[in-house]
Amino acid sequence: MNDVTPEPELPHAVALAWGVAANPQRGPKRELSIERIVDTAVDIADAGGLSAVSMSSVAAALGFTTMSLYRYVTAKDDLVMLMQERGIGVPPETIAEASGWRAGLSLWAAEQTAVYGRHPWLLDVPIAGTPATPNNLAWLDAALQTLAGTPLDQHERLSIVLAVMAQSRWEGLVSRSYEEAARQAGITPDDIDARGSAMLEQLVTAEEFPAVYEALHAGVFGPAGPSPFPFGLARIIDGVEGYFAGRKGAPPEPVDPLLDRAEREPKVREAAKARREAEKQLREARKRERQALAAARDRLSRK
Amino acid sequence: MNDVTPEPELPHAVALAWGVAANPQRGPKRELSIERIVDTAVDIADAGGLSAVSMSSVAAALGFTTMSLYRYVTAKDDLVMLMQERGIGVPPETIAEASGWRAGLSLWAAEQTAVYGRHPWLLDVPIAGTPATPNNLAWLDAALQTLAGTPLDQHERLSIVLAVMAQSRWEGLVSRSYEEAARQAGITPDDIDARGSAMLEQLVTAEEFPAVYEALHAGVFGPAGPSPFPFGLARIIDGVEGYFAGRKGAPPEPVDPLLDRAEREPKVREAAKARREAEKQLREARKRERQALAAARDRLSRK
DNA sequence: GTGAACTGCTTAAGTCATACACAGTTAAGT
DNA sequence: ACTTAACTGTGTATGACTTAAGCAGTTCAC
Numbered sequence: 176m177n178d179v180t181p182e183p184e185l186p187h188a189v190a191l192a193w194g195v196a197a198n199p200q201r202g203p204k205r206e207l208s209i210e211r212i213v214d215t216a217v218d219i220a221d222a223g224g225l226s227a228v229s230m231s232s233v234a235a236a237l238g239f240t241t242m243s244l245y246r247y248v249t250a251k252d253d254l255v256m257l258m259q260e261r262g263i264g265v266p267p268e269t270i271a272e273a274s275g276w277r278a279g280l281s282l283w284a285a286e287q288t289a290v291y292g293r294h295p296w297l298l299d300v301p302i303a304g305t306p307a308t309p310n311n312l313a314w315l316d317a318a319l320q321t322l323a324g325t326p327l328d329q330h331e332r333l334s335i336v337l338a339v340m341a342q343s344r345w346e347g348l349v350s351r352s353y354e355e356a357a358r359q360a361g362i363t364p365d366d367i368d369a370r371g372s373a374m375l376e377q378l379v380t381a382e383e384f385p386a387v388y389e390a391l392h393a394g395v396f397g398p399a400g401p402s403p404f405p406f407g408l409a410r411i412i413d414g415v416e417g418y419f420a421g422r423k424g425a426p427p428e429p430v431d432p433l434l435d436r437a438e439r440e441p442k443v444r445e446a447a448k449a450r451r452e453a454e455k456q457l458r459e460a461r462k463r464e465r466q467a468l469a470a471a472r473d474r475l476s477r478k
Numbered sequence: 479m480n481d482v483t484p485e486p487e488l489p490h491a492v493a494l495a496w497g498v499a500a501n502p503q504r505g506p507k508r509e510l511s512i513e514r515i516v517d518t519a520v521d522i523a524d525a526g527g528l529s530a531v532s533m534s535s536v537a538a539a540l541g542f543t544t545m546s547l548y549r550y551v552t553a554k555d556d557l558v559m560l561m562q563e564r565g566i567g568v569p570p571e572t573i574a575e576a577s578g579w580r581a582g583l584s585l586w587a588a589e590q591t592a593v594y595g596r597h598p599w600l601l602d603v604p605i606a607g608t609p610a611t612p613n614n615l616a617w618l619d620a621a622l623q624t625l626a627g628t629p630l631d632q633h634e635r636l637s638i639v640l641a642v643m644a645q646s647r648w649e650g651l652v653s654r655s656y657e658e659a660a661r662q663a664g665i666t667p668d669d670i671d672a673r674g675s676a677m678l679e680q681l682v683t684a685e686e687f688p689a690v691y692e693a694l695h696a697g698v699f700g701p702a703g704p705s706p707f708p709f710g711l712a713r714i715i716d717g718v719e720g721y722f723a724g725r726k727g728a729p730p731e732p733v734d735p736l737l738d739r740a741e742r743e744p745k746v747r748e749a750a751k752a753r754r755e756a757e758k759q760l761r762e763a764r765k766r767e768r769q770a771l772a773a774a775r776d777r778l779s780r781k
Numbered sequence: 782g783t784g785a786a787c788t789g790c791t792t793a794a795g796t797c798a799t800a801c802a803c804a805g806t807t808a809a810g811t
Numbered sequence: 812a813c814t815t816a817a818c819t820g821t822g823t824a825t826g827a828c829t830t831a832a833g834c835a836g837t838t839c840a841c
Contacts, residue, residue, distance in 0.1 A: 307674070312686075316686075345640065387615055403636050407638060409717070414717030
């Protein structure tokens with residue numbers, strides 16, 4: 176009977192995001208629109224964070240009553256989801272134009288971080304399952320596209336994209352917390368570094384946290400240091416390159432049942448055994464090196 | 479005059495976490511304690527998420543009035559910070575005992591993710607500048623420790639640790655959103671995958687999102703796939719290894735001038751040379767293993 | 782033209798953090 | 812021993828929040 180229902184019923188916010196939500200036919204002409212509501216909500220969030228977005232603040236900014244918004248959105252969660260979709264926007268085409276997957280993926284990450292810089296409140300929007308809205312899918316598509324020419328299988332590609340997402344998000348989160356702290360104290364982010372560093376010096380002893388102590392006194396937490404994030408991303412990309420550079424022409428065979436059997440071949444088992452032996456040798460060499468280094472250091476310090 | 483003030487004044491919650499907050503001398507005996515308050519708050523969060531933690535819910539669970547908690551905590555933010563400190567706990571010693579930095583760092587990440595599995599609400603605690611509480615510093619220290627034997631400088635080490643943090647956190651976040659969605663719909667996480675996959679199939683066209691389309695029809699978003707996270711982490715670790723394997727003898731410039739001189743000692747140089755030789759052997763063993771595996775696979779497939 | 786569907790609005794219920802004033806309790810200072 | 816200042820847990824109150832329910836008025840389908 177109800178042929179209207181398109182398919183297994185999309186969540187209302189998803190339907191709105193795709194513009195396929197049922198529009199009312201009868202009744203008075205609508206004075207508001209979802210677009211206007213989401214736009215003003217985004218403006219408020221840009222100015223005062225996600226916590227400044229309340230149904231009443233949005234309604235007031237539009238000159239309507241709070242409850243009128245519920246004629247357009249079933250719950251505040253819907254609004255927040257639509258805000259996220261609008262805030263993240265469309266990925267720039269420059270990503271697709273980048274030469275090579277390294278540059279493409281780096282640019283993707285940089286652009287993603289830049290979005291978090293423009294709309295820091297995006298980081299407060301709770302993650303709700305698979306992203307199923309157009310802009311979110313466009314970002315995902317852009318990221319996967321950069322890996323299109325590589326000999327990675329689809330699972331591996333998604334893994335890498337998720338890893339890079341993690342980095343962008345984390346960078347956005349940490350950067351925001353710095354800027355937030357600086358703004359709240361009325362000082363520059365550099366001063367925040369200096370202050371945090373001073374606080375740590377007060378708390379961190381060489382006995383309790385030796386590694387942090389060492390890093391602290393190397394000035395790592397101090398001001399004016401280089402951003403720690405690009406280095407990490409570069410290592411990911413290196414790791415990906417090394418991964419498929421190692422298997423040169425070898426076709427990417429993901430869930431290969433043959434691989435399983437191949438691993439049981441005598442020659443392969445022999446090679447694996449040799450590799451494990453080499454690993455052991457390396458571990459021991461490293462240990463010896465550490466010991467020699469520690470002994471030398473000790474000797475020098477006692478002089 | 480006021481010699482009591484220890485230093486540039488720690489935030490109240492930090493002082494509480496270190497147990498150095500000023501204890502009141504006069505007045506009636508305290509019936510509650512910060513420990514009991516934090517413990518019950520953690521229990522509530524474990525059961526119902528961070529949103530279930532309100533000053534009144536905690537107070538009610540303890541059999542006290544809401545406002546009594548404010549005699550122990552200046553604001554709810556303090557309580558949440560202390561909850562985070564308690565929830566993250568102490569890193570297990572197995573991390574320090576792991577053989578080699580690869581294993582150590584992987585284990586650190588796995589343990590961190592496990593903590594997020596036990597206390598998912600930790601992911602909702604807002605990040606507030608440099609972590610300055612004992613347990614958080616202990617985790618940071620454990621991570622930096624794993625890299626102690628590597629030729630990375632302190633900045634690079636922190637970069638890597640931040641990158642790995644990003645991965646754990648992201649894995650925790652994504653996993654939680656799956657489990658949450660599954661619990662809310664009353665089905666298994668696998669069914670959530672199936673449902674999400676079905677929804678995407680309804681929305682993703684080959685024209686608009688070619689890369690997502692391809693991944694989707696390779697079954698990447700479907701149920702029963704392998705976790706995408708270990709692969710990404712492994713690539714980071716590969717990237718780190720490749721990074722300092724590449725700059726061979728180039729001495730890392732540590733803070734310690736003694737270490738610098740110690741590295742020039744003949745015995746240490748000899749050990750380093752042996753270690754490099756072992757690394758070379760391992761690389762070759764790995765290469766032979768890959769070749770043997772590829773050959774065996776080839777033979778099997780041609781049958 | 783009638784009725785169902787829809788509009789935006791008002792009121793109200795329930796939750797939340799927390800400021801403030803209160804009476805009772807303890808220890809320091811005299 | 813007595814005063815006083817510090818501190819306890821409590822009750823009340825305020826302003827903010829989401830959203831359910833009911834309102835009179837408006838528009839389209841039949």
